[in-house]
Amino acid sequence: MTRTFSAYFEKYKPLSDKAKQNIESISTELILPKKSIVLRQGEVCRSVFLVLKGLARMYYFDDGKEVTNLFFSEGEVIADMESIYSKKQSQYNIQLIENCTLIELKYSKLEKLYSLYHELESVARLLAIECYLEENVRNRSYQTKSAKERYSNLLKNNPDLINRVNLGHVASFIGISQVQLSRIRLELSSF
Amino acid sequence: MTRTFSAYFEKYKPLSDKAKQNIESISTELILPKKSIVLRQGEVCRSVFLVLKGLARMYYFDDGKEVTNLFFSEGEVIADMESIYSKKQSQYNIQLIENCTLIELKYSKLEKLYSLYHELESVARLLAIECYLEENVRNRSYQTKSAKERYSNLLKNNPDLINRVNLGHVASFIGISQVQLSRIRLELSSF
DNA sequence: CGCCGAGTTGAACTGAATCAAGAAACGTGG
DNA sequence: CCACGTTTCTTGATTCAGTTCAACTCGGCG
Numbered sequence: 001m002t003r004t005f006s007a008y009f010e011k012y013k014p015l016s017d018k019a020k021q022n023i024e025s026i027s028t029e030l031i032l033p034k035k036s037i038v039l040r041q042g043e044v045c046r047s048v049f050l051v052l053k054g055l056a057r058m059y060y061f062d063d064g065k066e067v068t069n070l071f072f073s074e075g076e077v078i079a080d081m082e083s084i085y086s087k088k089q090s091q092y093n094i095q096l097i098e099n100c101t102l103i104e105l106k107y108s109k110l111e112k113l114y115s116l117y118h119e120l121e122s123v124a125r126l127l128a129i130e131c132y133l134e135e136n137v138r139n140r141s142y143q144t145k146s147a148k149e150r151y152s153n154l155l156k157n158n159p160d161l162i163n164r165v166n167l168g169h170v171a172s173f174i175g176i177s178q179v180q181l182s183r184i185r186l187e188l189s190s191f
Numbered sequence: 192m193t194r195t196f197s198a199y200f201e202k203y204k205p206l207s208d209k210a211k212q213n214i215e216s217i218s219t220e221l222i223l224p225k226k227s228i229v230l231r232q233g234e235v236c237r238s239v240f241l242v243l244k245g246l247a248r249m250y251y252f253d254d255g256k257e258v259t260n261l262f263f264s265e266g267e268v269i270a271d272m273e274s275i276y277s278k279k280q281s282q283y284n285i286q287l288i289e290n291c292t293l294i295e296l297k298y299s300k301l302e303k304l305y306s307l308y309h310e311l312e313s314v315a316r317l318l319a320i321e322c323y324l325e326e327n328v329r330n331r332s333y334q335t336k337s338a339k340e341r342y343s344n345l346l347k348n349n350p351d352l353i354n355r356v357n358l359g360h361v362a363s364f365i366g367i368s369q370v371q372l373s374r375i376r377l378e379l380s381s382f
Numbered sequence: 383c384g385c386c387g388a389g390t391t392g393a394a395c396t397g398a399a400t401c402a403a404g405a406a407a408c409g410t411g412g
Numbered sequence: 413c414c415a416c417g418t419t420t421c422t423t424g425a426t427t428c429a430g431t432t433c434a435a436c437t438c439g440g441c442g
Contacts, residue, residue: 062335069331082327085320114316118309121316125305128319129276135326136273140260142333143366144253147398166420175334180398182422338430358389371430373390 002075005050005105012123019117026109032100038078039094045083047104051076054100055164058092059172068169071097071161078102081131097165147176148184155188193266196241196296203314210308217300223291229269230285236274238295242267245291246355249283250363258363262288262352269293272322288356338367339375346379 002008005027006020015023029052032038038056039045049056051074058070058080069092072078083090084107114121141150151174155162162170171181193199196218197211206214220243223229229247230236242265249261249271260283263269274281275298305312332341342365346353353361362372 060331067331067334069334081320082324085317085324114313115309118306118312121309122305122312125312125316125319126276128316128323129272132319132323132326133273133276135323135330138330139326139333140251140258142330143258143260143363168420172334177399178421179400179423183398186422357387368431369389370391370432374430377390 001052002050003052005103008050008075008077009120009123012126013119015119015123016117019113019120022113022116023105023110023120026105026113028104030102030104032096032102034096034099036096036100037093038096038102039080039083039090039092041091041093042089043083044087045080045090046108047079047106048084048110049078049102049104051078052101052103054096054098054102056094056096056100057165057169058094059169060092065172066168067172069173071158071165071169071173073161073164079107081128097169142175147174147180148187150174150176151181151184152188192243193241194243196294199241199266199268200311200314200318203317204310206310206314207308210304210311213304213307214296214301214311217296217304219295221293221295223287223293225287225290227287227291228284229287229293230271230274230281230283232282232284233280234274235278236271236281237299238270238297239275239301240269240293240295242269243292243294245287245289245293247285247287247291248356248360249285250360251283256363257359259360260364262349262356262360262364264352264355270298272319288360333366338365338371339378341365341367342372342375343379 002011005023006015009015009023010020034054038047038049039058041060049072051072053074055074056072056078057068058072058078059066059068061067072094078094080090080092080094082088083092114124141153145153151170154170154174167181167185168178171178174181176184193202195215197206197214200206200214201211225245229238229240230249232251240263242263244265246265247263247269248259249263249269250257250259252258263285269285271281271283271285273279274283305315332344336344342361345361345365358372358376359369362369365372367375
């Protein structure tokens with residue numbers, strides 16, 4: 001399991017010892033209870049958080065309803081890339097679904113390291129590409145798959161998520177109503 | 192309009208003269224007739240192409256049917272990022288919809304420049320983020336918008352596309368049937 | 383002239399949303 | 413540890429959006 005940002009980054013490319021030391025020196029661990037809001041709509045996202053333990057979700061409001069955009073579980077990094085990148089107010093809320101242990105990195109500090117350590121910027125590029133590809137897969141599934149297929153895929157790729165998150169969040173995540181997801185789940189379980 | 196890769200990259204960050212020279216020295220212009228295939232499913236994507244003139248589409252087959260994933264018009268860069276990044280066989284075809292003038296850059300050469308010029312790698316990071324954000328917007332529109340709204344948005348953001356591309360391609364791009372798009376278009380035009 | 387691909391239109395059908403009501407699970411305070 | 417209120421989940425009935433299939437129109441082209 002990924003316990004530090006250095007380790008997280010090094011999954012993509014080795015970093016110099018200096019870079020790693022520098023990253024660790026600006027990391028701070030924090031423990032937060034479930035329901036904590038780590039980013040509020042209207043704020044600018046200024047930190048990224050590596051999840052050591054627990055689960056979070058990012059959501060927005062559409063027509064008064066909460067729509068979950070992303071989940072963040074162990075080994076993943078919580079952030080609103082759009083707000084971080086543009087330095088504009090976030091459209092999203094990020095809330096912890098479970099009690100969490102996180103490692104916080106102030107983005108302003110991380111960004112400085114990008115110019116200091118070329119290899120770190122390189123890792124950041126690869127990370128962005130991976131994010132892009134993931135969104136891409138999701139888009140393809142919207143283009144061609146039914147709700148049932150989208151749910152099956154989620155089950156396959158992320159089997160534990162379903163037990164940790166309530167139905168409504170999963171439903172909006174795959175773009176269907178909670179009622180419909182309940183029926184789909186029934187249908188899939190019945191054999 | 193963006194006429195060179197240097198100019199394309201410099202929209203994000205200034206590059207050193209050396210880097211620009213180097214980029215230009217590995218760029219080659221090419222003129223190709225409509226219907227040319229610049230990437231075939233099963234090949235590894237080895238080049239990126241800046242579109243100076245014309246239009247291209249990326250598509251794949253789902254259940255025997257063509258599904259268009261992306262369009263590339265003037266000032267944009269044609270590539271299958273997934274295949275380039277993973278160096279695996281592409282799942283996509285990329286075909287020119289119009290006669291095109293392109294600038295080709297062999298990715299293997301470009302990649303070497305990334306390590307040579309830090310600022311170029313930095314630009315590549317920003318580019319990847321922008322791609323990600325774009326896909327993100329698209330995903331949100333699938334989560335919460337009806338087919339009609341998705342089409343209206345496309346019209347608003349890309350008004351000329353509709354006149355340059357046939358209905359079926361646009362329909363699959365926004366994830367609906369061609370028949371349905373025809374009806375939506377009727378409905379929207381009738382006032 | 384006849385063909386072909388692209389677009390339109392109609393009819394029947396299906397997947398999914400909505401509304402509403404009830405059941406189950408969950409959390410909190412006493 | 414129980415009782416209560418709240419949230420989450422299920423289920424049924426109805427409506428609506430979108431698909432599919434098929435027939436037809438239209439414009440361009442060999």
